[in-house]
Amino acid sequence: AQSVTQPDIHITVSEGASLELRCNYSYGATPYLFWYVQSPGQGLQLLLKYFSGDTLVQGIKGFEAEFKRSQSSFNLRKPSVHWSDAAEYFCAVGAGKLVFGAGTILRVKS
């Protein structure tokens, strides 16, 4: 069965520090992987996606993610976090119907 694990429910980082949010997946075929962000009061916004090709993908707002097939991981990174990045982040897998992780709430301290 398809599944996504985001092991960190909450993460707090200082503004300007680097960020890595973890995501592990289980999928029977070549995975289509996504990261979404939900800011307070907003809907889900697509940050980036991986379908094939280069395993390091760039997204919006300065985020990137690296697909590692051997580790079944698709971790999200950002070199320098801004206060406006405080939000909830979701990793998802699927071609069509999406399976989501539980989400990671990011807090940014100044």
Next chain:
Amino acid sequence: EAGVTQFPSHSVIEKGQTVTLRCDPISGHDNLYWYRRVMGKEIKFLLHFVKESKQDESGMPNNRFLAERTGGTYSTLKVQPAELEDSGVYFCASSQESQGSYEQYFGPGTRLTVT
């Protein structure tokens, strides 16, 4: 280009009442999805339309939920009668899925509270 819109943004109803949620997808998107997030849990798939046809409704929790997409444009999700456990945020998403692109664009969600 307008994004996915959902109405209402919030709904508070009593147990046993009926509620209808509406989703307007991005114009031209044939695929429409409904998802739900119950408090503290993951976002879960409910069903998938391709145009006006239900492609996959494996996530619908029970027969109190009825989804329609007449004419292949907007969709409605009706809950009748509502139960306490139906409370949560209902998201709608749409996609085109041509040429192998599976990006889904989400609406802001409808927060349903059943008291």
